Amino acid sequence: MKALFEERYGTSPEDVKHYDTEKLRSEFLIEEILVKGMVKMLYTHNDRMLVGGAIPLASPLKLEAIDALKAEYFCQRRELGIINVGGSGSVVVDGQAYELQYKEALYVGQGVKQVEFMSKDATVPAKFYFNSAPAHCSYPTVQISRADANVLDLGSVETSNKRIVNQLIISKNVQTCQLQMGLTELKTGSVWNSMPPHTHARRMEVYFYFEVPENQSVCHFMGKPDETRHIWIKNEEAVISPSWSIHAGAGTSNYSFIWGMCGENMDYGDMDTILPNQLL
Numbered sequence: 001m002k003a004l005f006e007e008r009y010g011t012s013p014e015d016v017k018h019y020d021t022e023k024l025r026s027e028f029l030i031e032e033i034l035v036k037g038m039v040k041m042l043y044t045h046n047d048r049m050l051v052g053g054a055i056p057l058a059s060p061l062k063l064e065a066i067d068a069l070k071a072e073y074f075c076q077r078r079e080l081g082i083i084n085v086g087g088s089g090s091v092v093v094d095g096q097a098y099e100l101q102y103k104e105a106l107y108v109g110q111g112v113k114q115v116e117f118m119s120k121d122a123t124v125p126a127k128f129y130f131n132s133a134p135a136h137c138s139y140p141t142v143q144i145s146r147a148d149a150n151v152l153d154l155g156s157v158e159t160s161n162k163r164i165v166n167q168l169i170i171s172k173n174v175q176t177c178q179l180q181m182g183l184t185e186l187k188t189g190s191v192w193n194s195m196p197p198h199t200h201a202r203r204m205e206v207y208f209y210f211e212v213p214e215n216q217s218v219c220h221f222m223g224k225p226d227e228t229r230h231i232w233i234k235n236e237e238a239v240i241s242p243s244w245s246i247h248a249g250a251g252t253s254n255y256s257f258i259w260g261m262c263g264e265n266m267d268y269g270d271m272d273t274i275l276p277n278q279l280l
């Protein structure tokens with residue numbers, strides 16, 4: 001397997017208070033998750049979420065268990081959620097091909113032995129972004145198209161946070177052990193995501209920002225609500241949010257992002273909201 005792998009441990013909010021920019025970025029920012037012709041994976045010890053990307057070119061790419069998993073195959077003890085943010089492509093799951101167009105998702109259940117990524121056209125390759133969490137039973141593999149999403153229309157033009165939350169892999173749509181994923185699109189002129197912000201102590205979350213226009217950036221806010229920090233994020237980079245941290249961002253333009261969560265309690269609404277004027 002052509003794979004790049006990195007492992008990161010969890011952090012305490014008491015330690016994070018003392019981090020400078022470089023340390024904050026090295027703990028939470030995931031740069032270059034999508035690498036041409038490779039599978040890339042990052043294993044965070046925050047709820048054991050695995051964050052990955054794959055860009056298959058002329059030849060398919062296999063998703064195999066890295067040594068850190070001590071497993072015979074990737075999904076032996078894990079479930080997997082995949083969203084395509086590139087050209088058309090397929091994910092072949094134990095011999096069955098699922099064609100994924102731009103912004104379409106696939107849930108792959110625990111126990112699946114073979115997962116392979118393919119691009120339809122290597123000149124416009126598929127870009128598969130994925131999240132994976134430990135799973136203790138097996139649910140069926142399900143393809144989720146844009147039309148299958150549970151859509152939330154949130155925010156307003158007045159507060160610069162008008163956005164559409166597409167819940168793709170969510171208990172309403174797909175049965176999973178603990179993984180939830182979706183895709184949020186900011187409307188033109190709106191720049192704030194997840195504002196007012198929230199925490200959910202029962203789950204960690206990872207945001208993957210994309211459709212950030214050239215030369216633009218997103219300022220992602222994290223930390224305890226009374227001790228916030230920021231990380232500047234470029235297009236197609238991801239950021240880890242521990243269970244104790246807020247996660248919200250303001251872009252220098254509108255943009256989209258994929259969110260993925262795991263932990264306990266799959267109720268999307270299980271959040272503690274913080275009002276903007278309570279943040280420090």
Ligand SMILES: O=C(O)C(=O)C[C@H](O)C(=O)CO
Pocket residue numbers: 154163165182184193194195200205247259261271
């Ligand atoms: O813009 C938003 O609000 C979101 O997309 C929030 C995420 O879905 C989230 O953080 C769920 O916990």
Ligand SMILES: [Zn+2]
Pocket residue numbers: 198199200205247
């Ligand atoms: Zn959240």
